[in-house]
Amino acid sequence: MFKQLTEAQLDPILSLSIAYREDKRAEKLDLGIGVYRNSQGETPIMQAVQLAQQQVMESQRTKAYVGLAGNEIFNQSMMDLLLTDTSAYHRAAAVQTPGASGALRMLADLMYLAQPETTVWISDPSYVNHKPVMEAAGLKVKYYPYFDRVTKQVNREAMLAALAKAGPKDVVLLHGCCHNPTGADIAFEDWQAITTLANQNGFMPFVDIAYQGFGDGLAQDAAGLKYMADHTEEMVVATSCSKNFGLYRERTGAAIVISDSLKEAQKAKGRILNLARSTYTMPPDHGAALVAAILTDDALSATWRDELSQMQARLVNLRASLTQAVRAQGSEAFDFIDQHKGMFSVTGLSPEQIARLRDEFAIYAVGDGRINIAGLREQQVDYLAHALVTVSQ
Numbered sequence: 035m036f037k038q039l040t041e042a043q044l045d046p047i048l049s050l051s052i053a054y055r056e057d058k059r060a061e062k063l064d065l066g067i068g069v070y071r072n073s074q075g076e077t078p079i080m081q082a083v084q085l086a087q088q089q090v091m092e093s094q095r096t097k098a099y100v101g102l103a104g105n106e107i108f109n110q111s112m113m114d115l116l117l118t119d120t121s122a123y124h125r126a127a128a129v130q131t132p133g134a135s136g137a138l139r140m141l142a143d144l145m146y147l148a149q150p151e152t153t154v155w156i157s158d159p160s161y162v163n164h165k166p167v168m169e170a171a172g173l174k175v176k177y178y179p180y181f182d183r184v185t186k187q188v189n190r191e192a193m194l195a196a197l198a199k200a201g202p203k204d205v206v207l208l209h210g211c212c213h214n215p216t217g218a219d220i221a222f223e224d225w226q227a228i229t230t231l232a233n234q235n236g237f238m239p240f241v242d243i244a245y246q247g248f249g250d251g252l253a254q255d256a257a258g259l260k261y262m263a264d265h266t267e268e269m270v271v272a273t274s275c276s277k278n279f280g281l282y283r284e285r286t287g288a289a290i291v292i293s294d295s296l297k298e299a300q301k302a303k304g305r306i307l308n309l310a311r312s313t314y315t316m317p318p319d320h321g322a323a324l325v326a327a328i329l330t331d332d333a334l335s336a337t338w339r340d341e342l343s344q345m346q347a348r349l350v351n352l353r354a355s356l357t358q359a360v361r362a363q364g365s366e367a368f369d370f371i372d373q374h375k376g377m378f379s380v381t382g383l384s385p386e387q388i389a390r391l392r393d394e395f396a397i398y399a400v401g402d403g404r405i406n407i408a409g410l411r412e413q414q415v416d417y418l419a420h421a422l423v424t425v426s427q
């Protein structure tokens with residue numbers, strides 16, 4: 035049966051990690067996969083997570099199944115983080131999923147179930163898995179203009195002009211904050227303008243938020259999402275604890291449906307549970323149990339918030355020092371790095387220039403020009419600045 039299969043296409047980001055591991059050069063630098071690293075180049079378990087892990091170890095008495103929706107305290111905590119103080123808070127329902135990836139797929143399946151002819155509009159460019167996941171669910175995908183490759187900022191006029199053409203059969207997928215891959219975020223006024231368009235033209239917003247806390251802080255990073263949730267009748271959200279709790283391999287995330295009433299939101303939740311049952315049945319428990327333990331304990335929450343803001347500060351500082359270091363080499367061509375948010379920036383380097391970074395400098399960046407700022411150590415900033423200036427001349 036399987037002989038008729040053609041070869042699989044490799045994931046461009048995951049295969050880069052493999053190539054990096056095999057590189058023997060001492061000066062090598064991994065700016066590929068989106069994993070946060072500290073000044074020592076490590077991704078340690080966060081202190082709050084370690085403490086929660088001890089608590090869970092001591093209090094957990096069984097490994098019996100939890101249920102289709104996963105940990106309901108976790109689900110409530112995700113809604114608290116994203117929707118507190120909005121009208122949407124009282125007309126939303128959440129389901130724990132295997133990462134935001136699981137949420138993306140469950141929400142895509144739900145949209146297909148409700149309206150198979152749906153087209154999902156995604157930003158050009160977007161997270162590598164957005165298109166394949168939406169298409170795997172049977173949905174059509176269309177791109178809206180987003181990143182201006184000259185200014186390295188959002189081309190808001192082109193974006194809004196395109197989204198003005200989206201209608202009732204359309205879903206517009208937005209990044210909640212810290213856009214992957216570009217690092218260029220929409221402004222609060224853009225959230226307001228897109229909300230107005232959604233209400234005028236009838237498309238549904240779909241927000242994927244995988245980096246809350248990495249941009250301007252936990253509350254600020256959800257401000258646009260909150261405004262939109264407050265002012266639209268229907269919206270869906272995929273959220274992740276991979277980055278802001280450092281729980282990558284525990285596969286911890288949630289799908290949230292906001293509707294015009296709690297009854298409608300719960301109906302949608304019921305349908306997601308049906309879909310989950312026929313896909314993976316139940317999400318893994320451990321990560322969600324840890325997040326629930328942290329977010330329901332004041333001391334653990336404070337520890338977590340503090341650690342997260344230190345991680346955010348490191349990214350902001352690295353961006354500033356990299357920009358300065360490039361300037362010290364006589365170039366202003368990378369000033370945009372300081373204005374981008376989160377872990378990533380699309381540098382505008384061509385695939386050939388990215389290949390030169392790898393061949394001549396042992397610097398691994400994604401072929402589309404994306405670099406992961408968190409992959410950088412303070413003592414390597416000048417090295418990277420020199421390499422960026424060299425390959426871009």
Ligand code: PLP
Binds near residue numbers: 133286
């Ligand atoms: N959405 C975006 C925008 C991402 O960058 C990622 C990154 O991993 C995900 C979703 C998937 O996250 P998770 O690890 O929670 O599945």
Ligand code: TYF
Binds near residue numbers: 068
């Ligand atoms: O964009 C990234 O690097 C992260 C991690 O197939 C990732 O979001 C990369 C590739 C992939 C899944 C996750």
